[in-house]
Amino acid sequence: MADCVRLRYVIDGENFTSAGEASVKVKRSLRQMGFSPEVIRKVSVAMYEGEINMVIHARGGVATVDVYEDRIVIVLEDEGPGIPDIPLAMQAGYSTAPDNIRSLGFGAGMGLPNMKKYTDDMKIESVVGKGTTITMTVNV
Secondary structure, three states: OOOOEEEEEEEEOOOHHHOOHHHHHHHHHHHHHOOOHHHHHHHHHHHHHHHHHHHHHHOEEEEEEEEOOOEEEEEEEEOOOOOOOHHHHOOOOOOOOOHHHHOOOOOOOOHHHHHHHOOOEEEEEEEOOOEEEEEEEEEO
């Protein structure tokens, strides 16, 4: 493998039916590259949760996945409303998703906690009114 393989996806914030497509593509790419099922599962769960959050809260964004031999780094960037209270948002069950989104089965408040659970490192940078960048690392 080269030093780094970069995968980049634009997440469509207007289309719930396409939410999760990037994580499926990443899963397929990692499988072709020969990563273990456990690593693929961790990356897939973290990516999917991030994609759903970008669709629900930020009208989409960009997901960049840098694949190295020893780690996979996922960067999710959006220009949404930002997260005013990150510690509160990290609490399992806390959600600001509107009722119409919850009625679809999304917005249960497990996105950020699951992203942290399935990665080895997670950093959130957020500015209210400007957007959020989440950087997650899964070690191989």
